[in-house]
Amino acid sequence: MSAIATPVAGERLLGRTMRGARSWLPAVGVLLLGLGLWEGLVAALNVQRFLLPPPSDIARTFWDERDALWSAGWYTFKEALGGFVIGCSAGIAVALVLARWRGLSSAIMPYAIAANAVPIIAFAPITNQWFGVLNPLSKMMIAAVLCFFPVLVNALRGLTSVHPSSIELMRSYAAGEVEIFRRVRIPNSLPFLFSALKVASVLAMIGAVVGEYFGGTQEALGVQIRNSAALFAFETAWAAILVASILGISFYLAIALLERLTMGWHPSARAAE
Amino acid sequence: MLLAVLAVLWGLWEGFKWLGEETALRIGTFTVTDLTMPHLHEIVGQLFEPSRTNGPLLIEVLWDSALFTAKEAAVGFVLGATIGFAIGVVLHHSRLLQRGLLPYIVASQTIPILAIAPMVVVWTGSRGTPAWFSVAIIAAYLTFFPVTINTLRGLDSADPRALELMRSYAASKWAVLWKLKVPASLPYLFAAFKISATASVVGAIVGELPSSIQDGLGGAILNFNQYYLSSPPSLWATNLVAATLGISFFAIVAIAERFVVRRAPEHVA
Amino acid sequence: MSAAVSLRKVGKTFARGEVTALQEIDLDVQPGEFISLIGPSGCGKSTLLRIVGDLIQPSSGEVVVNGKSADQARRDGDYGIVFQEAVLYDWRTVARNIALPLEMAGWDRPKRDARVKEMVELVELTGFEKRHPWELSGGMQQRVAIARALSFSPALLLMDEPFGALDEMTRERLNGELLRIWADTGCTVLFVTHSIAEAVFLSTRVVVMSPRPGRITEIIPIDLPQPRTYETREEARFFELVTQLREALHGGSEREPSLRAARAK
Numbered sequence: 001m002s003a004i005a006t007p008v009a010g011e012r013l014l015g016r017t018m019r020g021a022r023s024w025l026p027a028v029g030v031l032l033l034g035l036g037l038w039e040g041l042v043a044a045l046n047v048q049r050f051l052l053p054p055p056s057d058i059a060r061t062f063w064d065e066r067d068a069l070w071s072a073g074w075y076t077f078k079e080a081l082g083g084f085v086i087g088c089s090a091g092i093a094v095a096l097v098l099a100r101w102r103g104l105s106s107a108i109m110p111y112a113i114a115a116n117a118v119p120i121i122a123f124a125p126i127t128n129q130w131f132g133v134l135n136p137l138s139k140m141m142i143a144a145v146l147c148f149f150p151v152l153v154n155a156l157r158g159l160t161s162v163h164p165s166s167i168e169l170m171r172s173y174a175a176g177e178v179e180i181f182r183r184v185r186i187p188n189s190l191p192f193l194f195s196a197l198k199v200a201s202v203l204a205m206i207g208a209v210v211g212e213y214f215g216g217t218q219e220a221l222g223v224q225i226r227n228s229a230a231l232f233a234f235e236t237a238w239a240a241i242l243v244a245s246i247l248g249i250s251f252y253l254a255i256a257l258l259e260r261l262t263m264g265w266h267p268s269a270r271a272a273e
Numbered sequence: 274m275l276l277a278v279l280a281v282l283w284g285l286w287e288g289f290k291w292l293g294e295e296t297a298l299r300i301g302t303f304t305v306t307d308l309t310m311p312h313l314h315e316i317v318g319q320l321f322e323p324s325r326t327n328g329p330l331l332i333e334v335l336w337d338s339a340l341f342t343a344k345e346a347a348v349g350f351v352l353g354a355t356i357g358f359a360i361g362v363v364l365h366h367s368r369l370l371q372r373g374l375l376p377y378i379v380a381s382q383t384i385p386i387l388a389i390a391p392m393v394v395v396w397t398g399s400r401g402t403p404a405w406f407s408v409a410i411i412a413a414y415l416t417f418f419p420v421t422i423n424t425l426r427g428l429d430s431a432d433p434r435a436l437e438l439m440r441s442y443a444a445s446k447w448a449v450l451w452k453l454k455v456p457a458s459l460p461y462l463f464a465a466f467k468i469s470a471t472a473s474v475v476g477a478i479v480g481e482l483p484s485s486i487q488d489g490l491g492g493a494i495l496n497f498n499q500y501y502l503s504s505p506p507s508l509w510a511t512n513l514v515a516a517t518l519g520i521s522f523f524a525i526v527a528i529a530e531r532f533v534v535r536r537a538p539e540h541v542a
Numbered sequence: 543m544s545a546a547v548s549l550r551k552v553g554k555t556f557a558r559g560e561v562t563a564l565q566e567i568d569l570d571v572q573p574g575e576f577i578s579l580i581g582p583s584g585c586g587k588s589t590l591l592r593i594v595g596d597l598i599q600p601s602s603g604e605v606v607v608n609g610k611s612a613d614q615a616r617r618d619g620d621y622g623i624v625f626q627e628a629v630l631y632d633w634r635t636v637a638r639n640i641a642l643p644l645e646m647a648g649w650d651r652p653k654r655d656a657r658v659k660e661m662v663e664l665v666e667l668t669g670f671e672k673r674h675p676w677e678l679s680g681g682m683q684q685r686v687a688i689a690r691a692l693s694f695s696p697a698l699l700l701m702d703e704p705f706g707a708l709d710e711m712t713r714e715r716l717n718g719e720l721l722r723i724w725a726d727t728g729c730t731v732l733f734v735t736h737s738i739a740e741a742v743f744l745s746t747r748v749v750v751m752s753p754r755p756g757r758i759t760e761i762i763p764i765d766l767p768q769p770r771t772y773e774t775r776e777e778a779r780f781f782e783l784v785t786q787l788r789e790a791l792h793g794g795s796e797r798e799p800s801l802r803a804a805r806a807k
Contacts, residue, residue: 026373034377052392111278117471117523118516119478122490125498125508130303202383209385210479214498225388229483234392241388248383434629437597442646443617452642456633535674536632 053235061235062242069224073243076208076221079136080251083143084204088197090144091151099159099185100177109156116149120207124214133215143207147200154196158189194259201255205248286313311506316513319506331507335493335514342477342489343518345405349412350473350522354466357417361424362450371425382418386411387479394484404486411480415472423465427458463530470522478515490515544573544730545608545620545697547594552603554589554756562755563589567603569749569758573697576724576731578741578748580791586756587734588702594732595623595700608697619647621698622691626706628683630675630690637662637671640690647694661689664723681712688720692727699724699731706736714772717743721770738791742783743770750790760790 035055042054062069098105124142131138162184170180212222221244228236290312293305303309320332328334360378364371390411397407431454439449481491490511497508552567564586571577579587592598593605596612607615615621622643630639637658644654662668665685675683684704691699705713717740724731735741741748742764750760764783766774774780 023372026369027376030373030377107278114520114523117467117474117519119471119475119519121475121479122494122512122515125494125501126512128498129501129505129508130309205383206385210387213387213482222385222387225385226483229388229391237388241384244385244388245380245383249380252383432629434625434627435631438623438625438629440597441595441616441621441623442619442643444646448646452646453631456631459633534633536676 053238057235058238058242062239065236065239069221069240069243072219072221072224072240073247075136075217075219076139076212076244077205077247077251079139079211079220080143080204080208080247082136083140083207084147084200084251086140087144087147087204088151088200091148091196092155092193095152095155095159095189096181098156100181102160105156105160109153112149112152116153120145121210124211127211128215134217139208139211139216139220142211143204146203146207150199150203151193151196154192155189158192159185161192162188190263194255194263197255198252198259201251202248205244205251209244283313286310308502308505311509316506316509319504319510324507331510335490335511338488338490338493338511339514339518341405342474342481342491342515343522345408345480345489346412346473346477346518346522348406348409349414349476350416350469352409353413353416353473354420354469356413357420357465357469358424358462360417361421361428364421365425365428365454366446378418378421381414386414386476387483390480391483393480404484405489408477408480408484408486408489412473412476415476416469419465419468419472420462423461424458427461428454430461431457459534460536463526463534466526467523467530470526471519474515474519474522490518543695543697544728545615546573546606547571547608547698547730547732548604548606549590549594550604550606552590552593552600552605554586554593554598555601564593564600565755565757567756567758571730571732573730574728575746576721576733576744578733578735578745579751580735580738580741580748580787581751581756582753582791584753584756585751586753587751589756590751591700591702591732591734594698595621597623615698619643619694620696621700622694622696623700624684624687624691624702624704626703628675628680628687630683630686632675635672635674636667636678636686639675639686640693642690643694657693661693664692664726665689666719679712680708681716684708684716685719688723692723692729695727695729697729699729701731701733703734703736705740713737713740714775718771720744721768725769738784738787739775742766742780742787743775748787750787752793759793762787762790 039054039056042052098108120142123145124138127138127141131141159181166184166188167180170184175183209222209225212220213226216223218224218227221240225237225240225244228234228240290305290310293310297304320330320335322331323329324331324334364374390408393410394404394407397410398404428450435453435457436449439453444452477489478491478494481489482495486492487496493511494508494515497504497511501508547569548571549567549569552564553562554564555562567590579590581587589598593600594607594612596605596616605612608618608620610618610620631642634642640658640661641654644657649657658671662671665688667682667685667689670678670682675686678686687704705716708716721744731744733741733744745764748762748764749758750762751757752759762783766777766779766783
C-alpha cells in the first residue's frame with residue numbers, strides 16, 4: 001500500500017509547486033530579461049558608463065564595497081525604524097483618542113487629511129537645524145512625520161467604519177466603551193492599520209534617505225549616494241541605491257509577514273495584494 | 274471654523290514656545306529659542322520684507338517659485354496619472370503581465386527618487402528638454418504608482434452580476450471596460466489622485482534639489498537653509514508656502530471628486 | 543414579438559462531474575407563454591435560466607431559443623434578463639440606466655430617448671427619470687431593471703426571482719404590473735421563483751423541479767382566466783391550484799405529515 005501512496009504524495013507536492021511556480025515565474029522571467037536587456041543596451045548603444053553603468057559593474061562594486069555599503073545601510077535603517085516606531089505609535093495613539101471622542105475627530109480630520117498633503121520633505125532642513133545635522137534624531141523625525149498621517153487616517157477609518165449593528169449588539173450585552181473598543185473596533189481596524197503600516201515602512205526608509213540628503217554623517221546611506229553621485233562614481237551610487245531599495249523592500253515584507261501571522265484569517269489579507 | 278482652528282494652532286505654537294523658553298526645555302540638542310522657533314507673526318511678517326537688500330518682497334519671490342514648482346508638479350501629475358491608468362488597464366487585462374511586472378512596479382517605489390534625480394536631469398537635458406520638464410518626469414514617477422494600484426483595484430470592483438448583465442448584451446471587452454469597469458473604479462481613482470496630487474508636489478520639490486534649479490521652491494528651501502542663521506523666519510516662510518501649495522493641489526482634486534464621483538452616501542458608525 | 547424556447551436532454555455538471563445540477567431536462571415553451579420554474583434550493587432552476595441565456599454552457603443536450611442556438615440568440619439581443627438584485631449603475635440616472643442596452647446596440651440619441659420615455663411610462667416611473675438608483679426604493683429599482691430588460695423589445699424575458707427581496711405587498715403589486723406589461727408586449731417569459739402563490743398567479747404553466755439531481759418532476763397548467771387581478775387571488779380555483787402545486791413540490795401528500803393529517807380529516 002505504502003509503495004503506491006508515496007509517489008502520489010510526491011506528485012501532489014510537485015503539482016502544487018508547479019502551480020505556485022506559475023505565480024512567481026513570470027516575475028523571475030522579467031527580472032532576467034530586464035537585466036539582460038540592460039547589459040546589452042548599455043554595450044550596444046555605448047551609453048556613457050558614468051551615466052548608466054551596466055548591471056555587471058554595479059554588481060561588482062556592490063560586492064567590493066559591501067562592508068561600507070551595508071554598514072551605511074544599517075545606520076540609515078535604524079533611523080527609518082526609529083522614525084517608524086515614533087510616527088506609527090503617535091498615529092495610533094491619536095487615532096484611538098479621536099475614535100473615542102468623536103466630536104474631536106470630525107473637527108480635526110479634515111485638517112489631518114490636509115496636513116497629509118503638506119510636502120513633509122520640505123521640513124527636513126528645519127529638523128536638521130533643530131536636532132543637529134549629524135544627529136540621527138533629525139532624520140528620525142522626518143520619517144516619523146511621514147508615517148504619522150497615513151497611519152492616523154487609516155487607523156481612524158478602521159476604528160470608525162464598524163457596522164452599526166455590531167455596536168448595537170455589544171450594547172445589548174451592556175458592554176462599556178472600553179469593551180466595545182477591545183472586542184469590535186480594534187479587530188475591525190487591523191486590516192486598515194496593516195495597510196497603512198506597509199505604506200509607512202517604505203515611507204520611513206525614503207524619509208530617512210532623503211532627509212540625509214540635506215546633510216548627515218558620512219556613515220549614512222543618503223549622504224553616500226549624494227557624495228558618490230557628485231564624484232560621478234555612479235556605480236557606487238547605484239549600488240547604494242540598491243542597498244536602500246533592498247532594505248525598504250525587506251522592511252515592507254517584514255510587515256507583510258507580521259500581517260499574515262496576526263491576520264491570516266482575514267479574506268482581505270490575501271485579496272489586498 | 275477654519276479661523277478657529279488657525280487660532281488654536283497659533284495658540285499652541287506660541288504657547289509651546291513660551292513654555293519651552295520658560296522651562297529651558299531640551300529634546301536632544303533641541304532647545305526653544307527665537308532661532309529654532311520664530312514667533313509666528315515674525316514668519317508671516319517676513320513675507321512682506323524684501324528677500325535681499327533692495328530686492329523684491331519675499332512673498333513675490335516665493336510666489337514665483339511656487340508657480341514654477343506648481344507647473345512641474347501639474348505636468349508631472351497629468352503625465353503620471355495618465356501613464357499609471359494606462360498601465361493599470363493593461364495589467365488588468367493580462368494576468369501574465371501582472372505577475373511579471375507588478376513586483377517591480379512596487380519595488381520601484383522603494384528607490385529614493387532623490388538618488389536618481391540627477392541622472393534623469395542629465396539624460397533629458399542632453400536631449401535638449403528644459404530642466405523643469407525633467408523635474409516633471411520625477412514628479413510623474415511618484416505619481417503613477419498609487420494610480421496604477423488603485424486602477425487595478427477599481428477595475429476589479431465591478432459587481433459580478435453587472436458583468437453577467439454585460440455578457441447578456443454580448444458586450445465587447447472595450448464596451449465592458451468603458452461602460453462598466455471604469456465608471457465603477459472612479460472612487461478608487463480619485464482616492465489615488467488625492468495621494469498623487471500631494472506626491473507630485475513632493476516630487477517636484479525634491480526633484481529640483483539635486484538638479485540645481487534655482488527657480489523653484491526646492492531651490493528656495495536650499496537657499497534659505499544656507500542662510501538660516503541670518504534669517505530664520507525666511508525658511509519657515511518658504512515652508513509655509515510649500516505647505517500651501519501641497520494643500521492646494523489636494524484641495525483641487527478633492528473638489529473635482531465632489532463633481533465627478535456621484536455615489537450613494539457612505540454610512541459610518 | 544415572442545420566442546419559443548426548446549430544451550432537449552439538457553444536463554449540467556459542476557466540479558468535474560461531481561455535482562449534477564441538471565439532468566435530462568426536456569422542455570418546450572411556446573411563444574407568448576409565461577412559464578414559472580419553481581423548486582427547493584439546489585434544484586437547478588437558476589442554472590437552467592442561465593443556460594437559456596447562454597450565461598452558462600450546458601454539459602450536454604441542446605438549447606434552441608427563438609429558432610437559434612442560445613449563443614446566437616444572446617448575440618442578437620433576443621432576450622432581456624432581470625436578477626434578484628436590480629444591478630443598476632450607481633453613476634447613471636434612471637433614464638441612462640434604461641438606455642444602457644440601447645447604447646450598446648448603437649441606437650442614436652433621439653431613438654434612445656424616445657424608447658426610454660416609452661419604457662418609463664410602461665413601468666409607471668414617470669417623473670423619476672433623473673434620479674439615481676440609491677434614491678429609489680427596492681420596488682422602484684426593480685421596475686427600472688424591468689424597463690431596461692424590455693427596452694430593446696426582446697422576444698424573451700428571463701427573470702431570476704426578481705421580486706424575492708421585496709416585501710409581500712410590493713411583490714403582489716409588481717406581480718400585477720408584470721402581467722400587464724406581459725400582455726402589452728406579448729413576449730415570452732421564463733420566471734424563476736420560490737413563491738407558490740406567485741407562480742400560480744403569474745403563469746400559464748408552472749414547471750416543478752426537484753434537486754439531487756436537478757430535474758423536472760411535473761408541469762402544471764394554470765387555467766385561471768386573464769386578465770388576473772387581486773380578485774383572482776381570492777378565487778377557489780386559485781387555492782386549488784396552490785394546493786396542487788404545494789403537493790407537487792412535496793412529492794405527494796404521503797411525505798408531509800401535516801398534509802396527511804388534513805387529508806385524513
